Amino acid sequence: MKAKHQRLTLVVVAVVALIGAALLAMLGLRDQAAYFYQPAALVKADVPPGQAIRLGGLVMPGSVKHGPDGVTTAFTVSDGEATVPVTYRGIVPDLFTEGSGVVATGRMDAGGTFVADNLLAKHDENYVPRELGNIDKAAVISESQTLVR
Template sequence: MKAKHQRLTLVLLALAAIVGAGLLALSGLKDQAAFFYSPADLAAAAPAPGTAIRLGGMVQGGSVRTLPDGVTTAFVVGDGIATTPVAFKGILPDLFREGSGVVAEGHLAADGSFVATNILAKHDERYMPPQMAGKMHKTGSLDQ
């Protein structure tokens, strides 16, 4: 076999090994991956019920309510195009409020509602801890 053919064979084997390793990694992670959807994405093409996903959007004003069991919170997440009802059993983060951004991890129920297992409240880049904000308003700067 000529040296040119040996190099070509080695390059093809290396390429096949890289592709094989990538496919193995993807197949191992497919159950762990949670994709981000907006309510409009869910309305257009919802994944199968029970598939782990992340739902992101804004908590609609007037939609947050605590259910009679005392630990389940129901609210509606919207993105300006569509809305999705969400149910979460647990303690909500401190930054969670109506009109703020939220990312809910969980799955779709058969009725099209979202069952959240974890809630991540988002804040904007201008966030400042309440202690610092109070200090800034009193003194006009953060130096003191």
């Protein structure tokens, strides 16, 4: 076999292998394509109790209730169309507040409550730590630009 034919065979085999790997990856990830369910989609979806899923939305203002044990937190997640009650046992993240975004990993129970194993609090691009909340951002930016010059 000539060198030209060997290179062509090698290229064809490599392309077939890449296409096969891409198809296997898509097949394996087809059920996990959505990062999380929003409450309206979760209400419509046929998710069996006990199946591990992610739920994302906004924590409804006035819905956060702390249990007497100090580690259980109950709240409601909404997307503007539907709401889902959530319970979480553990220490909540520092950024977890009413009206903020949250992504919870867990499962639905038979009663329609989402039992979270893990909470991720989300923030917008204008995040400022609570400790620095009273500092004028514009003044800090202009001062840092002055120091760079």
